[in-house]
Amino acid sequence: MIASAYVHIPFCQHICTYCAFARTARLDWIEPWFNQCVSEIQTTLQEARAKDENFALQTVYFGGGTPSLLSVDKLKKLTDCFRPYLADEYEWTIEANPESIDEKKLTVLHDAGINRLSIGIQTFDDARLKQLGRHHSSHQAKECIRMARKAGFGNVSVDLMYGFLDQTPEQLKQDLDAFLDLDVEHLSIYSLILEPDSILGRRQTEEMDEQQSGELFEQIETRLENAGYTHYEISSYAKGNRYGLHNVLIWQDGLYYGFGYGAIGRNEHGLYHHTGTLKDYIEGKSRLEYDEDANPWFDAIMTGLRTIFGLNLKSWNEKYGFDFETRYPKTLARYADSFQHKDGYLCVDCKGMEILDTILVDFLMEDESAG
Known part of the structure; x- marks a missing residue:
């Protein structure tokens, strides 16, 4: 739901x-x-x-x-x-x-x-x-x-x-x-x-x-x-x-409706938006179109780690069909001092938040090398 x-x-x-x-x-x-x-x-x-x-x-x-x-x-x-x-x-x-x-x-x-x-x-x-x-x-x-x-x-x-x-x-x-x-x-x-x-x-x-x-x-x-x-x-x-x-x-990869031209929504099929122009929307010519996202699991990592609540590893594993720890061993080891595990969530500390862009680049590079 x-x-x-x-x-x-x-x-x-x-x-x-x-x-x-x-x-x-x-x-x-x-x-x-x-x-x-x-x-x-x-x-x-x-x-x-x-x-x-x-x-x-x-x-x-x-x-x-x-x-x-x-x-x-x-x-x-x-x-x-x-x-x-x-x-x-x-x-x-x-x-x-x-x-x-x-x-x-x-x-x-x-x-x-x-x-x-x-x-x-x-x-x-x-x-x-x-x-x-x-x-x-x-x-x-x-x-x-x-x-x-x-x-x-x-x-x-x-x-x-x-x-x-x-x-x-x-x-x-x-x-x-x-x-x-x-x-x-x-x-x-x-x-x-x-x-x-x-x-x-x-x-x-x-x-x-x-x-x-x-x-x-x-x-x-x-x-x-x-x-x-x-x-x-x-x-x-x-x-x-x-x-x-x-x-x-x-940020926690949840689902939400996107109503109106210019809105983005996300359902079980992924992110979507309304096609065409505002005029098309007004005239009933617009339709919902799903974004081509080649790496939605990385998007979930990126948004999850930007909060103090972190990334729910169990949900991530189940949704995307990977095991997080075996997919990203190098990045997890490289920034071990900046990562915290809290009740099944992976978080970054204050130091990690300051260098989050760098950490995310390493996640992405390791992701691409994993195929």
């Missing part, structure tokens, strides 16, 4: 300079997209319940794009699609931008059953926000947190970025200061990557060098751990065990 669902809302009021996700500013397409997406969701969930009367979703995630851009009426109709299918205990997340959210929307979302809010702030530096093509201010971002608390949200996550070409440790400190003052449960913090399909990627070619980026990463690590946050995934920190459960499921 698939117990998780991701819905991609591909619309944005403005296109951020760093973004390369499937998105569009064609807001006149929202209505026909919405009708098509709701139909896809309802049909799929009804079929799942018909096959299994105990079918229930443990995690739901509305991402984008900008889900909070949708009107109150559409958000209400979209949440109504999922409410009959929720497990007794569930996590339901929606991404939001400060400029597209208000008290009324937040109250509607909370009353509909959404219990986790992920707010895309990126930085509290107003000049940097303009550089990134963001359309909110530092003040609006902080006000968004206040409104979320007033609406009843007890589980809030913030997105930040670091590693801007000219960023100094003091500037990063100011961002971390502002974040910690908000006293929220979760932080996702990503190093800026110049995606070739993004506006910034076409405009700028130089990135911060690895040594500078590594020093900023160490600053983040020390500051957040001292503030009581657990670094549970390469880019994710949580306090009070308020992990992002939907993403944890994905």
